[in-house]
Amino acid sequence: MRRYETVWVVHGDLPDEEVKVAIDKYAKIIEAQGGILIGLEEWGRRKLAYKIKGTARGFYVLAEFAGLPATVKELERNYRIDDRVIRYLTLMKGEKVDVAALQAEKEARAKAAEARPEPEARPEPEAPAAVEAQVEEKAPPARKKAPKAAETPAEATPPAESPAPGKVEEE
Amino acid sequence: MPVVPRRKRKQFFVRRKVCRFCVDSNLLIEYKDVNTLRQFVTERGKIIPRRISGNCARHQRHLTRAIKQARLLALMPYIPPLPTS
Numbered sequence A: 001m002r003r004y005e006t007v008w009v010v011h012g013d014l015p016d017e018e019v020k021v022a023i024d025k026y027a028k029i030i031e032a033q034g035g036i037l038i039g040l041e042e043w044g045r046r047k048l049a050y051k052i053k054g055t056a057r058g059f060y061v062l063a064e065f066a067g068l069p070a071t072v073k074e075l076e077r078n079y080r081i082d083d084r085v086i087r088y089l090t091l092m093k094g095e096k097v098d099v100a101a102l103q104a105e106k107e108a109r110a111k112a113a114e115a116r117p118e119p120e121a122r123p124e125p126e127a128p129a130a131v132e133a134q135v136e137e138k139a140p141p142a143r144k145k146a147p148k149a150a151e152t153p154a155e156a157t158p159p160a161e162s163p164a165p166g167k168v169e170e171e
Numbered sequence B: 001m002p003v004v005p006r007r008k009r010k011q012f013f014v015r016r017k018v019c020r021f022c023v024d025s026n027l028l029i030e031y032k033d034v035n036t037l038r039q040f041v042t043e044r045g046k047i048i049p050r051r052i053s054g055n056c057a058r059h060q061r062h063l064t065r066a067i068k069q070a071r072l073l074a075l076m077p078y079i080p081p082l083p084t085s
Helices: A016-032 A069-081 A099-115 A128-133 A135-156 B034-038 B057-072
Strands: A002-011 A036-052 A055-067 A085-094
Touching: A002 A016, A002 A036, A002 A069, A016 A036, A016 A055, A016 A069, A036 A099, A055 A069, A055 A085, A069 A085, A085 B057, B034 B057
Parallel strands: none
Antiparallel strands: A002 A055, A002 A085, A036 A055
């Protein structure tokens, strides 16, 4: 089995119940096709960078799972049929998976989800997955980090060849 | 830029550009991390070339792929949004 990650975007103008249906459907498909669902993460409604099918909003869902190539094939076939799904992306994350380790990971995640009853509302900054979902929050530290990162090597690497600059130049 | 060049070359100050991702291995290139990716596109949403951003070939390649994946999912624009919308 391989490890995959799939994101699908549900049409943002649909009512919550309908969105829920569109999420559960795919979680079920993964398991029905012999896959193991490791984690399901709802990023929630987000503004799209451009309009798709007349809507500017989409509900993003990320699922991590282990499965066979056939699992993905069936999953994507369903995405294509479903009008509620406006975009999808499936990526392979690993060639081989250890089923026992997956089960452990799955349980760990379920426990973590229980500890945090409202993961969507205000994700903790230390949870890496949640931070990714809330990109807006991450902006200031990321920007702060960048020039600092560029500084270190400049001083370290080119003592003879080139003068050490402050930061990466962007013209 | 407050740079004190130690050597001149053809009247230009040579600024050393370094690949940000080689320097900081914690900085991952992923389509989900839109804020990092956004630093590598222009205002018009175009991917900044390696010659300007200073990325190494490998990371530029990963970056390009990640940006394109993000575009597909409408996390990033292909073209800048219209001012009226």
